[in-house]
């Protein structure tokens with residue numbers, strides 16, 4: 001398997017936020033992380049990327065304990081993160097926003113990343129030179145997905161990718177994620193209980209108040225990678 005969280009504990013200002021989270025994500029698997037607002041989904045994603053610090057437990061990637069590895073080194077491992085609030089720089093163009101991970105991390109090949117992303121989402125080619133501030137919220141999600149894919153060629157963490165997106169664009173985002181199958185990319189998708197759709201998922205982990213309470217297998221289990 002590619003990613004394993006073992007008994008992960010995270011506290012913020014002495015309040016326990018994640019309480020012994022254990023979950024596994026196999027190579028090439030698309031898994032959901034489902035829970036209500038405040039359950040801890042974003043904190044799990046930030047822990048995997050190295051942005052949140054753990055007070056206990058381990059993050060293991062392909063057998064290697066990366067718990068102490070800084071976030072920028074994890075990007076080099078091929079981790080990509082699409083935050084819920086998109087975090088595009090409004091004054092930069094679509095293409096510049098997508099290239100940000102390559103600008104801050106010389107080991108990421110921006111040109112190859114862009115070729116891959118434009119192949120997957122040709123509609124981004126048409127808006128490449130537009131400033132992010134001129135895009136609709138849904139279009140910004142597409143750009144944020146493109147940016148996450150520039151670094152995230154092994155593990156993609158998508159925080160509420162469909163939230164607040166009009167149905168046609170949500171369908172498009174879903175199609176793009178589905179088309180990544182076969183790229184050897186593991187995908188973890190956080191969704192709130194209300195906006196939850198199992199369509200894309202092979203399995204889902206349910207989270208409640210900082211604890212994983214259940215794992216549902218939706219599609220037949222993949223061969224462990």
Ligand SMILES: Nc1ncnc2c1ncn2[C@@H]1O[C@H](COP(=O)(O)OP(=O)(O)OP(=O)(O)O)[C@@H](O)[C@H]1O
Nearest residue numbers: 012013017035036037038039040041042043044192
């Ligand atoms: N910086 C912070 N300071 C204080 N509390 C925080 C902070 N970040 C998160 N929390 C708390 O941690 C808990 C989990 O938050 P988290 O954002 O991980 O949940 P979530 O499942 O992603 O929910 P949402 O979809 O609303 O973002 C919440 O109770 C939240 O209030």
